[in-house]
Amino acid sequence: MKKFGVIFCGQGVQKVGLGSSLYSNTITSDFLLSLDKSANFNLKKLLTQSEKILVTEYAQPALLAYSLSLFNFAASKLKKIGDIESFAGLSLGEYTALGASGVLLNDQLMSIVHHRGKLMQESCINQRTTLIAVSGTNVYEILSKKLEYEGNRSFYIANINSPTQIVIGTIYKDERELIKSLMEDCASLVCTPLKVDGAFHTPFMDDANQLYRKDILTLTPNFNNNKVYSNYSGTLYNPKNFFRNLSLQMNHSTHMSKIIKSMGNDGINCLITFCPNRSLMKIVKQNLPSMNVINISSPADIVRKIG
Missing domain, CATH: 3.30.70.250 (Malonyl-CoA ACP transacylase, ACP-binding)
Structure with a gap:
């Protein structure tokens, strides 16, 4: 029996037309339509043709929607051949992990991630x-x-x-x-x-993070034995550390190396990375060379690699 862990990509892999293939698949397209209702922008246009996706404010909700739609399609297939044991994400991808695991609701995530991106973008403008x-x-x-x-x-x-x-x-x-x-x-x-707008996860984001903390306090996490790793601590989230760890993520170092090794130590024997390119897969291999890793970048990948 497979024990799956899933890891979601962070910002920096976005590109114009990132989500075009998602709208050619009924399952991912319908899922994106449900997310569109909680977005205050045209999600389909953003994912298929808009250059706004290259800007932090819009790149973050776009990548969230992209990864969640792929996971939603993949999850039912994965559960037929194994158990999804744990969730993680690099930087922004942590929010995708919180949504995919059910700890946070998707409509909450779309709104808060868009505002997160906006605040971080403004910080980058104020100090390059x-x-x-x-x-x-x-x-x-x-x-x-x-x-x-x-x-x-x-x-x-x-x-x-x-x-x-x-x-x-x-x-x-x-x-x-x-x-x-x-x-x-x-x-x-x-x-x-790196092709990013600013030095995320450093004290350069202190001002943006101070404003963003108010948003985090509006969240209502639901923990039901779901294993989701925190970038800030490199350890699992729980009801006691949730608000503190998430509020310190934007302006402190992320610990993906520690997270990946913990997943391996926890018995995960196959890691699924959701990323438009193979960069996240390479990071996993740098930490756990013998780990079986499957990268998903499109609905076609799910059909071909999972079944």
Whole structure:
């Protein structure tokens, strides 16, 4: 019997026409129609043709809807061949996990995620920041020593994705100098600027997070033995830590590496990643090389890979 874990993508993988294939499938199309009722924008246009999807305010609800519709289609098929044991998501994908697991209602999610994106977008406009993926052996130790040595922070650790990949956030104008400095410290590091609007999951998001906390307090989580991992702590959500952990997610480091390893230790023998490309699948493999991973990017993938 398969024990499935599911992981949902975060922001950065969006593209124009992301959800076009979803409207060619009756199940995903009908699901998106139900979500459209709780959106204050044209969801179909956003997912199929609008360039607004490239902007944080709209990218976040678009990716939420994209992933939830695919999971809704896949879930019934997965349950025929195994049990869905746990849920997680990278950054924004955590909200998808909370919806897919039933902890939060989808109509709540569409509204709050859109506002989350709006606040984060405004923060990026007020202070231009960016993210850099840093890859290499012992990358966490190298970055930690650099932070300790410099004292005043020229960057923050945003995402701990795997033992060989860390994402850091910095002020945009300092990007080139920071990459140069990192390469001087360790020539084997590979530094890749990411196509995002700002340095999410760092203190650069403090002001946006302060405003957003009011939204979180309006949520009504329903825990029914559902295992959903928190990006902030890297551990499972529960009724006692829910509001605190979710309120600290936007402006603190995410711990996807810890989450993936915990899923493996918990007996998960197949991880399903929902992502338009294979980037999330690669992160899983960097943490658990022997894990069976299936990436779902379209309804056709579900039919072909799951049945």
